[in-house]
Amino acid sequence: MKKLLLSLLVFLLLFIAFLVIRTVTFRSRQLQVAALPKVPVSDSAKFHLAEAIRIRTISPEDPAAFDSTAFYRFREFLRKTYPLSEQRLQPKTINKFSLLYKWEGSDAGLKPVILMGHLDVVPVAEESLKDWKAAPFGGEIKDGYIWGRGAIDDKMSVIGILEATEKLLEQGFQPKRTLYLAFGHDEEIGGRNGAQAIVKHLQTENVKAEFVLDEGYAITQKLVPGLDTDVALIGIAEKGFASLELTATVEGGHSSMPKNETAIDVISQALVTLRKHPFKPTITPPVQEFIKTLGPEMPAFQKFAFANAWLLEPLILKTYQKTPSGNALVSTTMAPTIFRSGLKENVIPAEATAVINFRLLPGTRINSIVSEVKRVIKDDRIRIKLKPFSSEPSPVSGIETAGYNLLTQTIKQTFPNTLTSPSLVLAATDSRFYYALSPNVYRFLPYKINKENINAFHGVNERIAVEEFEDAVRFYERLVRNVD
Ligand SMILES: [Zn+2]
Structure with a gap:
């Protein structure tokens, strides 16, 4: 009996030791990349985002309330604000309002990369107006923030990507790898006329992408229990x-x-x-x-x-x-x-x-x-x-891919002391259509989300700090350079 107890005890101790060893040898998977010094961002970038916010490209619940003039105005605004992108990337209009820019790479043997965004925003509820600290479509810049609907979701990424592109073009940058900028116009109501149509178009051109980047997750601050460090979550599925x-x-x-x-x-x-x-x-x-x-x-x-x-x-x-x-x-x-x-x-x-x-x-x-x-x-x-408009859960994108690596590298270069991790996106994004073009679809928007602003997008007082928006521009610029 004593012998049995003893051997049980030994077994238990060994088992605990085994668990402890597993814990001790549970090694960090973080990429060791140093942050790079901040590159200058044009002073006008923030004004461009503010102007973009002022154009009410709303996707209303009721299709009859759709205002096409806002989308035409937005198109004009992009034409005038980003002349080099206009000239060199020749944006194609898809289903009247969605836009597809193509930056032809010098090496046709490399698979292209697709950067996504969407032009539309959700409406602002009448009864919430009194709670806004700035007019939701005023595009005001005050207290260090750019205020309004779309400041985060998703004009910061559309404008951020175009600011980076325009700057790189000014500097005479020529990518080796072809880059597409794909901006749908109806993400907030399902993306079927925008993103899905863009994907169909790219399929007719037999495009197979190396990877695709869309919105979905962000840099979380104190939102992952147990971690005080900023954590950039990258959605690998939705x-x-x-x-x-x-x-x-x-x-x-x-x-x-x-x-x-x-x-x-x-x-x-x-x-x-x-x-x-x-x-x-x-x-x-x-x-x-x-x-x-x-x-x-x-x-x-x-x-x-x-x-x-x-x-x-x-x-x-x-x-x-x-x-x-x-x-x-x-x-x-x-x-x-x-x-x-x-x-x-x-x-x-x-x-x-x-x-x-x-x-x-x-x-x-x-x-x-x-x-x-x-x-x-x-x-x-x-x-x-x-009911109509259902969508199956997306496939799961890999994390041992060139695309995922590039993203984590770019995040760490742009945002010091930030952990990166894959995760599951709970909401639906336009990116789900893009699996037809690549198995590597990632969802990350370069901004910081915390308890203060977590309800701001789609809610009240949507805003982004000027400094943060400029970091987003830096992120996209760095990403385009890294992709090469
Ligand atoms: Zn969005």
Whole structure:
């Protein structure tokens, strides 16, 4: 007996030693690249961004409210502001408003690189106007910030890329590798007339890209638990999007003699049942890479957990599930977003409808969600319909690629003391269409996101510090040089 206990103890000690060794040898994957001195950025750059903000290129929810004149004005503004890019990169107009610039490289044997952005912005809610500290379309520069809708999403990248391009052209820079600048005009409403059409056009020209860069993530400040250092997250995949409309039809009538259930009860019951059967949380490859990349940088306890993720996965999942943003990284989520039924207080409605929005983890398919919902609800009084504009989760881009390396290198050269890591983007971006052109699609916008400004884009007081915008220009300039 004593012998058995002893050998158990020895085994346990060995096992703990094994876990500790794994932790100690959990080595940093950070690229060792020194930051470079800041290059000068033209004084006019910030005024150009401000002017871009003043042009209301809004993608309205209601297509009838679309104002084409703003997009024509924006086109004119680019023509006049970036004359060399206009002349040398000959932007092509796609579906009237989207733009595709081509900077022909000197070596046709090299695969091109595509830098993306979008020209449209979301509307500003009337009731939020009183909370803005500057007019949302005023393009004001005050207190060291450039204010307004699009300052971050996504005019900083469109203008940032063009500022860099124009400057490089002025200096007579000639890339070896062809570069495309691809700016869609309807990202905020799905990107089907913009990004998707640009991709189709490039496919007809047989373009296969080395890598593609779009918005999606940024440099996070104190948003990764356990890390005080700035962390640049690069999206290597994005979640899918699907909405299911559930409609229950049950005989209606007068509410003085009700049956046990109305259509409202049936749909409510279905929602409750679905809530009781959440999708199983799981660590998908992008989050796995995040754990492997940031784990070694973490304080002791998290480092231990991440180094032994294979063993402590349930604990890691539980921790993630504690916050909505963490949960979204490890789960296919569902949220009822529309509920409709009833017209009169004393009439039992014959129909009730709910729309549930799902965000799918990589590796999940929309049709499996539909069948899972049917299976869980088990009620044939409910019709289930997949709403249009769904999109499957994207494939996962590799991190051992020239493109990913170049990005991390450029980030570290431009932003001192910044960690880099791959991650999973929770929202949909235009870049999902670009897998048709390259397996290497990355999502990163060179600006700093923190608790203060995390709700600003698509929300109130969208703004970017002048200094930060100039760093974005530096980032794009450096990237173009590094790509060569
Ligand atoms: Zn955007």
